Amino acid sequence: MIKHVKEMKVDIKNMRGGIGEIETVHHVHPEELPHGRLFGTITVEEGNSIGFHEHHNEVEYYLILSGEGVVSEKDGDKIVTSGDLVVTGNGEGHAIRNEKKEPLVFIALILFTD
């Protein structure tokens, strides 16, 4: 079955107390994803961010598609670019921000660990 981009749910909202509004295109409706709750593409425009938050009983992956991001983890800030994967395991936390002109675009995937 082919699902076209126009059929996908789009959220535009502040995320986790970060800066600005963030767009998420939900490729799969959260209730329809087996053993998970997010498979989407997130776009963070210049100056915007997703605030720091933790994941419990789940793991989140950010796969960077384009742009450059700064990821905050408990051991510090790290630069990520196209092809990099941010892995946030059960009990860990992260934030991400875009300090560049080019939009930061990444796939976000949340899978349950139980």
Next chain:
Amino acid sequence: MIKHVKEMKVDIKNMRGGIGEIETVHHVHPEELPHGRLFGTITVEEGNSIGFHEHHNEVEYYLILSGEGVVSEKDGDKIVTSGDLVVTGNGEGHAIRNEKKEPLVFIALILFTD
């Protein structure tokens, strides 16, 4: 934790009796993905394909990133381009081929349905 693209396992092989060799970059090692066995980026060069195959007790998603593909499902062939999602549910089958010059690049995600 940041995993850089250079740390990812890359397979280059014929897939499912299709044409040519197909590159898969495994973002997460198959054994490390909760409730799944593939989270990767697949590149199908001009003239190449992944042959028809079925999925049982799992669902596969192809999220098209760039290029154009022809997806074969039991009800026929369909053109897919950037932003489209191919959903192959439990018990269903699919094949995909690239008839264009530009490489066909997509995210592949296989999650178990049990």
